[in-house]
Amino acid sequence: MSPVLAGVLQLLALVAALALAYVPLGAYMARVYSSDRHWRVERWIYRGIGADPDTEMRWPAYLRSLLAFSAAGVLFLYLLQRLQGVLPGSPGFDSVNPAQSFNTAVSFVTNTNWQSYYGEQTMGHVVQTAGLAVQNFVSAAVGMAVAIALVRGFARSRTGELGNFWSDLVRGTLRILLPGAAIAAVVLVACGVIQNFSGIHEVGQFFHGHGMGAQQWNGGAVASQEAIKELGTNGGGYFNANSAHPFENPTPFTNLFEIFLILVIPFALTRAFGVMVGSVKQGYAVLATMFTIWLGFTALMMWAEFAHHGPALQAAGGAMEGKEVRFGVGSSSIFAVSTTLTSTGAVDSFHSSFTGLGGGVAMLGMMLGEIAPGGTGSGLYGMLIMAVIAVFIAGLMVGRTPEYLGKKIGTREIKLAACYILITPALVLVLTAASMALPTPPHSMLNSGAHGFSEVLYAFTSAANNNGSAFAGLNANTDWYNTMLGIAMLLGRFLPMVFVLALAGSLAGQRPVPVTAGTLRTEKPLFTGLLVGAILVITGLTYFPALALGPLAEGLAS
Template structure:
């Protein structure tokens, strides 16, 4: 079998698998968030936490819960790292430096999972599984909760409430993420991923000393992909053979990355009572994802760039068992969702391959985006699209029966400005400072790309990196930490305020003059709005980095 045929069949199997679970999984998630009954274990959780599960929250209360929970989580996770030497299974490692613990805590609580630390040489097993991996679950459940709250804003009429954050958080964790992660983790162990609690030092065949690193890897790996987190147990992430030993585990990981963001479009359609709307949104995501996948695959498989041409193929930074096709598929999937796990070195990707990864993040993590974050992100762009359409024909814009007025557009405008401002100001300031050129792992245009990639990844909560950049200075730990924090919480608060304002409205009936938002015309419009917005915002910075490199 040729590489090309194998690569195409892999993509075909992935699409078939996603199509097979789309309806049952999407509808299951809709039931999880609309059901009025609590499981026994959930009642126990609520009782121990002291929350009343049947109290409804308005937008402000819901947002306060999210912010409060995030801040508490950051403090606790910092505490775990700063005190890891007293925890069990610390592997004799010292406490984590202060600003590194801040950066890492923010990183995992915001679902970014940017890694300024090297897992195998910085963290003990308890800090990984009872600290970081816990946030893998909870930050993912927060993302879905926000998406569900926004959908409720569209569904509800003359209502002051968006649901209950604690219930949404608990249900997402217990009914969705935990059971799927368990099954996936067991499959990963069957495929060779480690799940142990000790290291073993031994002599290799040729007489060198080597440590057989243990750890609760499989349990963390499953939720790392399913929750679109991306923080690896080891520094090399999913390129490490103990995280991702074979072509089977690699395929499973790509499937886990994509399955929830894709199926959530079905959840959207089902909760709205308008399934074609869910398919239209999926169509927009599919078009843009396909474009970046094709670009990345073409560039990696044909081996663009001086290094790949010198070697005969773009294998620098890639593992033999994956090759170019499975690496490119992983690159596109991990950056199009806000996962940020890597099975190959992104810094060593061909110029167009690395550029495709950057563009996927710059689109705002919406094709299909992170769990939940992709849905609320693309709905914000859909509001922008109906607004633009409304301007063209001179009608008050509407989306899904809700009037889009100045109040809603204010939230959307602030939302669309937040992340680009963090990326461009952050990268601009960093580039202007002298020490940054020392921190770059590569010179010239590629060094600029490393810095641009870092701020794009942080502010969009992706977490992958052009790893050559040294980001352990206090400057990068603090600025990238703030980019992650602001890039997560400000958009979430804006989405919730918007959702509250939509829920308070009545529902306007569709008339002959209403722009249908479930048809191909709107799919095309939304694709256009996303591409134009991204292009206007980021083209100059892309031109200095990957575009310049691709044209050399």
């Protein structure tokens, strides 16, 4: 069997598995967020928080709770790293310096998981499990909460109420992420991912003599973190090599399984959306948009990587630099697309050594706003914002007030949607330009020429879109990058949430518009086509000049 055919078959198997999970998981998630009943353990938690889970919140209250919870997360994680040196159970690792602690705290709370540190030498058991892994859960649950609040905005009428943040947060964590991660983690351990709390210890080596008898290993609760790292579209590796490290991703099967974990919630959330707005067909239309883009990008990536243009790869006879033998080019390509079209950023192969165009596909995936299928929650709300923009464009064409799901898209709504889509490009382009113009930041580049520029562009694209993958040659552990990438992550996560929740509040307050012969049928393929087109055109116009200087220049030269 040729590697190309094997790659295609793996893609088909993945699609089949996702299709099987779609209806049951989507329906389950809709029930989780719609149910009136609380689990007993949840009642204990609400009592601990001191919050009444049945109080309905309007959008400002929902947002304030969300921001308070996230601020507590940043502060806690920052202090945990700063105090690591005196904490027990951290194999004597020193405290992390302030700039890196800030960057890492923000990174994990914003679901980005950008890492300017080397996991194996920097973070001990306490920070990894009680700090970083916790944010893997709750940052994903926060993303889902915002998505569900927006869905309620479409589903409800003549009320400003969007649900209760604490209840959405706790249910997302307890009923969806925790059971999912526990099952996935057991599967991963069964395949060879490590799960222990031994400190750094010596293990023998095959070749001994000349003082080379042993290797030093990190123990760690890797499987428990790996599972939620993928399921919550987080992406922060226990080890520096992330999912390329054999202890995180030991076999070809675990690789495919991890890709499945990355994609399953974001895709299935479109089902929950369809159920909650009372039309599963609307869910299918959004799903079809996400799936079309994801499949197209995967095909492009496979084509670029199998063709292996670029002098070093031509000389080697294949694009295997930065890739593992057990995965090969095919499933590494699927992983790379799935991680950059969601907000994951985990890698099983190193994007910086991909072909010029392959690296460009990864970057463009993030620039779309990570909506195909996107992060847990953030993918759905990002895509719904694009749908609002698309119906607006369609409305302009026929001269009719645009509506989506029975709600009028008026001046206020379109202003909020427009603000949403302007934030990340502004962050990416301004901060990239500043990094290129200032005297010292360019020194962090590993490669020169177009690829060096791509390293910086990739970094800010990844941070502002809360992805976390990198053209990792860039030395980002400097005060400039730690601080600026931290700010990009913060603003790129929470400003869009402000606009999403404001939009949700405004939609929930409207009375529904009846469907007439003139209503744009948003559940039809025509609308899916329009939506895909709008997404590609808007992103293309925004980023083309920057892409032309980086990956396009590199890709077309080889």
